[in-house]
Amino acid sequence: MFHRREPIPFAFIAEADRFRSNVAPPPRQRASAGEIAGRLLLGLTVVAGLVGALVLGMPALSVDRAAGHTQQSEASDRR
16 A cells, blocks of 8 residues: 555554454354254255256256157047
8 A cells, every 4th residue: 555645543443454462262162063064065965956956857958859750649540
């Protein structure tokens, strides 16, 4: 940040971007085995839901190759 030639009130605010704290944050706690298992189970549930939706939706997304053929009803077959 550039320095101004004229004095400004509250100069500490202008130089706040250069401030570095000497206080370190506390170390992160490690996740317990139950938390890891819960996250894994949640992830597997989400993935299984996406795969299931894809498997169930594939017939609707597929192109019907028999669309050019006309379907005949049973009533027209009996004539």
